[in-house]
Amino acid sequence: MVLIEAKGVHVRFGDRVVLEEIDLSVPEGELHGIMGPNGAGKTTFFNVLTGRVNMSRGRIRLDGEDIAGLSPHAIANKGVARSFQIMTLFDEFSARENVTMALPSFRARGFDVRHALAGDRRIAEEADEVLASVGLGEKSSVVARQLPYGERRALEVAVALAQRPRVLCLDEPTSGLGTDGSRRLAELIRRLKGKLTIVAVEHDMGFLFSLADRISVIHWGQVIARGTPRELQDNEWVKKSNLGRFG
């Protein structure tokens, strides 16, 4: 079953066409990679998927429901979570509070002014479980800004996971990570594979080729190739652009 489907997505910023007739269809449980050079339009496409940028024309469906034009919070509430290329955490909050903010059980109480958040054990336990799943179980009380870079990346993923999403969009999750950090993140994503539908924009080709079920290559705002990692390694376009050389 196709969970997320984009058809003819076209984005224009002024007189500049950023995305042109992008089609994408991601079945439930697939890890779909998106790759391409800088400025190809990968992040813009992500921003369209998650409601941050409005497209000029096209259609996006989530489980058959048209979500084009919805606000980011409405799309998030329908089960689309995302991470950011430039890390966007609540830096003054502890790791636990960052995750807490994303929990649906907490979100449902967003306008509650009668109870204090501190001391709510059930919420804290739920948040700690998510943190443990990304290897941050021991860091729940550490303020986000004091975490090392790799752990901040892991926290970003934890926050997205805490949303209990149907679709997880990861925007360059290995950006700034060393070999060790990337390896640990790859392990985490491998564990999530099949349980979640994941769309990942990534520059690290080794990372993407080892994890993705299928990959779309975007260049100049268009999908120039699509297929399994093996198929793409033999693709002429990909060879020409050198994108598949790490595969």
Added chain:
Amino acid sequence: MPNTAAAARLVTPTMVALWLVLATVPLWISKVGLYPYLGVEILIWSMYALAFNLVLGTAGLPSFGHGAYFGVGAYAFGLCQFNLAPNLWICLVAAIAAAGFAGLVVGLFISHRRGIYFAFMTIAFAQIFWTIAIKAYPLTGGEDGLLRIAREPANFGIVAFDLKGNVALYYFVLVLFALVVVALWRLVHSPYGRVLSAIRQSETRAAHLGYNVWLYKLSIFAVSAAFSGLAGGLFAMAQLSAFPDVMSLNQSGLIVMMTLVGGGLVSFWGPVVGVVIFLIARDVIGALTNAWMLYFGLMFVTLVLFRPEGVAGMIKSLLERRALRGQGSNALRLILRSG
């Protein structure tokens, strides 16, 4: 603000200690060369500053025209007393409702903005309110304002308290101040308050977690305006008048200064600290020189340049350092845990 055990409490030891100290103020304030009315002013402005800090410190919304809601509360209190019912409770509710409604209407226009655009819009709307106060003479009394507002008694049905004297008024305002402190403490530490704090840190992240950022900004702007209106209503009662100057940009700027000097961005109590420093500086330095604002302005500039976290933040980091060195007493730890 830290997520501590104190955050889970409705009433904290710091609150009780503060209320006890404040309850003794009329007993000694005259002996130190000050006067009971200053106490009334400090409490009213503290309420206003705490309300203002909901938008600035908690939600990170730079509202530079908040005097408008303080003023709307003051006028609503007077107009209610003159035209609707000369009853303290009804007029206070009118002040809260009118200011809250004004905040809601303005919030509808500005809540989709952020940063400098948000700030400018708040100034523009404050100017509109100020102009209405000046020009709508039949309603507002123009530049003279509403005069002869009475201090109606606090009637509890079986017993009524006369509030004509400044000491009686002080204790009445102290009770309301205590209630406001409890309400706002709970609000900023509730899930709602934490979401607002999250929005201050990253609107983008909050939106992508599923929070309707616009609605949160709108609601806190209206709530803050409503509490500011309560302070404004009490101010009209204390001053026995309501006049356009309370809505001026100058007055709106003062509340920003008080909040920042006190350390509202890092501490719940920062705005109260700022109000106390400002009003005492006004009276003490003001007794020595007319240019007291120059000295306060210099202090403001120095703080913003060197200690942007304000006095409360300064004290907090000092105490934290002492606590880290193991020199802290139990009282010290109590203060640190109380935001």
